[in-house]
Amino acid sequence: MATDEALVGQLVQGNEDALRELLRRYERALSSFIYRHTAGRDVEDLYQETWLRVVREAPRFDPTRRFSTWLFQIAVNLCRDWHRRARPNDPTDVDDLEGPRALERREAGLDAGRLLARLPELQREVVILRYYEDLSEEQAAQVLQCPKGTVKSRMHHAMARLAELVKER
């Protein structure tokens, strides 16, 4: 079976099957990551943009690197840009949402969504990558392009904050 990195090489040559295989391998993990990062908003746009960048930047991909790390780096950067662009009156916290959309979400049982939405962005990323994507500290550090110690520290602060939120409930 071809490695992810070999598939990227074939993607550079315009091989659609290679992209289809990469999508199959990462669609669940990537879409969930984006969903949790943005509390379920603009998932499709961000998902598409991530893969468009993969296709566009594939010729410059260094095959000695892990594809999964590169893919999530792209997604992290896009999600961060998305948060920066988010309108001030466009709440990220699902508790602040009003109307049928909010009701729909609450009914869908977004307890974890509410918790995550209350974390600062940098801490949320670490929790998603470590808790949901099961990445090691080292892998998370590579994705987030920061030292391993920073991942550990963000995880610590995130857990402290989450513990406070859990106790408040």
Added chain:
Amino acid sequence: MSHTDNTPNVATPGGARVLREHAQECAECGTQVPIDRLAGLLDSTAVSIDAAALSQRVLQRVRPELERRAGAAWWRRVAAALLVALVPLPLVVAYDAYLLQMVYGLVSALLPSTVAAYLVLSYAAFLVLLFATTYAAIPLVLSRPPRLAGGGATT
């Protein structure tokens, strides 16, 4: 793992383990964070996304770009293959011409020169046809789509 369904995407089995590992290393979190309760809440999320449908739309969107790349890659391969095949061609032609001259000399000693010329020219025409077919086959061989092959484990 199925990638075509639309089932809620809950945390990986490693999720709670990650929290416990951290709590073991960190005395503060170990005493203050209710790990099981927190893990239960984090696992309660329902990510209802039809990831396969998203992927289909990605494929549709990037298809023109992939087709353009595939076309460019095909032409690059054809050009490279023709170049490699053309490099030894002058030598092959010169050697064949030398052989044909020798054969003509031999045959014309045994048969009338007209018949000898006819035989040698027929053979030369056959060789030209063979060359043409060989070179024409290069694009046909290259047009086969590459297989998804490669060694090693997936990441």
